[in-house]
Amino acid sequence: MTSVPTPIPSRTQYVLDAIRHRILTGRLTPGQALVETELAAQFGVSKTPVREALKTLAGTGLVVMSQYKGVTVRMVDADMAREVYDVRLLLEPEALRRAVGRGALFDAAREALTRADDATDTAERSLANREFHRALYLPCGNPLLGRMLDEVRDQAALVSAVAWAADPSWEREAAEHREILRLALDGDADGAARVLHAHIASFVARAFPEPGPEEGQR
Known part of the structure; x- marks a missing residue:
């Protein structure tokens, strides 16, 4: 049986699209830290959709999550x-x-x-x-x-x-x-x-x- 992907909530999708756009257009640069509280304030949402968006972006390889450094835009080498x-x-x-x-x-x-x-x-x-x-x-x-x-x-x-x-x-x-x-x-x-x-x-x-x-x- 084929599983159906779970729809992404609209606020999370909004944040996800906005962060992705900023990364791919160079407004957020490789190695730059992505702080949940700052992003939540910028987008006018709680930390939850920001956290979920960052997890999705980590899955696509655009950001890196580290226990010690937090979340950063992926470096390109x-x-x-x-x-x-x-x-x-x-x-x-x-x-x-x-x-x-x-x-x-x-x-x-x-x-x-x-x-x-x-x-x-x-x-x-x-x-x-x-x-x-x-x-x-x-x-x-x-x-x-x-x-x-x-x-x-x-x-x-x-x-x-x-x-x-x-x-x-x-x-x-x-x-x-x-x-x-x-x-x-x-x-x-x-x-x-x-x-x-x-x-x-x-x-x-x-x-x-x-x-x-x-x-x-x-």
Whole structure:
């Protein structure tokens, strides 16, 4: 028998969405402490929905709960970035290949790409790019595959936010997005998957390059 997920109470969902948005847009930075009483006062709620929201965010990998340090926004380093992007490389191109093969229209991807192009700041662009990738893999026809990619997309967006802060490369990535969508709309499943794989791999390689032989020996 399939279990039905328990709905998240509305106040908890409100706090959850607000904290997630602040993390993914850089208003809350990696390593920053998240204090329940302060957040409750900011959002005008009791500590209970804040505590439940932080537990959910810990489950998605955006925050870390420690007995000694409390709750903090997750730090991003090369190991974390490569771990998250390795999962994307394994699953996302295949999900797109299947979506193209099923004749997906990708209307949501086109809309997200337009929002990214029209964005006036990095935060808005980051959220639009996140939705663009989701719109590519969600019509794959395998709900479990979609949920697995959903589980890492917050962490991937956090990696992107940190990388963009150090080296804004969104124009290059936007051009790659347009090529991926063009191939998908043309029905070229293998081509779209191949370019998506290269897109994901090149981003993490640029943002978190592997150490050279000499660096590795230090």
